[in-house]
Ligand SMILES: NC(=O)C1=CN([C@@H]2O[C@H](COP(=O)(O)OP(=O)(O)OC[C@H]3O[C@@H](n4cnc5c(N)ncnc54)[C@H](O)[C@@H]3O)[C@@H](O)[C@H]2O)C=CC1
């Protein structure tokens with residue numbers, strides 16, 4: 001038998017979405033050691049970037065499933081997560097998702113859970129642009145008392161969001177709070193900027209009790225995420241300053257790398 005660095009000889013990995021994160025994921029996996037080529041993409045139109053060359057292009061969930069993936073990575077948006085991921089899970093295909101914010105809606109979480117149970121498949125929720133969720137999920141087992149999150153991005157990253165109603169993004173001279181509330185509300189109102197708050201809520205205190213502050217800061221070039229957590233375990237503070245992807249100022253490179261790591265974790269026998 002041919003030797004392979006993966007658990008199966010040729011893992012069949014597909015991606016939903018062909019935007020900034022899918023591009024970074026495809027290029028990252030193909031350039032890795034060992035290289036792993038994503039074989040299929042579900043996209044609204046055939047993607048032009050060379051990173052997608054050679055991939056089967058699918059138009060819908062039926063086409064994707066007909067290609068025969070053993071792993072699907074969603075990086076398209078809340079609508080794609082809600083509409084496409086349950087079908088993949090119900091068909092027995094494991095999924096890794098970027099658009100975690102969709103799970104802050106209890107009905108969507110229930111739907112996805114039921115589909116995964118029906119298909120005996122696994123939904124993987126990566127930390128995305130955040131870090132520290134392994135510690136938070138472990139700490140939760142002994143009880144958490146408070147989890148707060150503060151996410152700060154340059155004004156350009158908040159364009160086209162409700163932050164435009166909170167301040168004049170083009171005229172900001174100092175940091176402005178554009179949202180304060182629960183993770184549930186943050187994930188729903190900022191579907192392209194606050195998926196991390198839903199991942200934090202799932203790992204910790206849930207969508208209502210996780211407190212969120214979102215900030216537009218003209219002094220920043222990086223997307224900054226700060227978590228503070230307290231509970232029976234003690235206390236931790238985790239902060240990361242993330243470079244954005246070249247094709248999307250809202251999305252951190254670390255979010256794409258987190259998906260890449262989750263894919264490798266799924267296909268490799270051992271990965272640190
Ligand atoms: N968990 C995390 O830390 C993060 C999660 N995200 C999530 O990842 C998503 C993707 O991020 P980017 O690649 O930066 O966004 P992007 O806007 O660059 O790309 C999204 C792509 O998905 C496509 N798309 C949308 N709905 C689709 C559908 N139903 N079927 C097929 N294609 C569809 C769009 O046409 C676009 O090409 C975001 O919308 C957000 O929900 C983004 C950043 C961080």
Ligand SMILES: O=C([O-])CC(=O)C(=O)O
Nearest residue numbers: 129193194195196251252
């Ligand atoms: O990439 C980031 O920094 C976070 C983000 O957009 C999200 O959670 O939706």
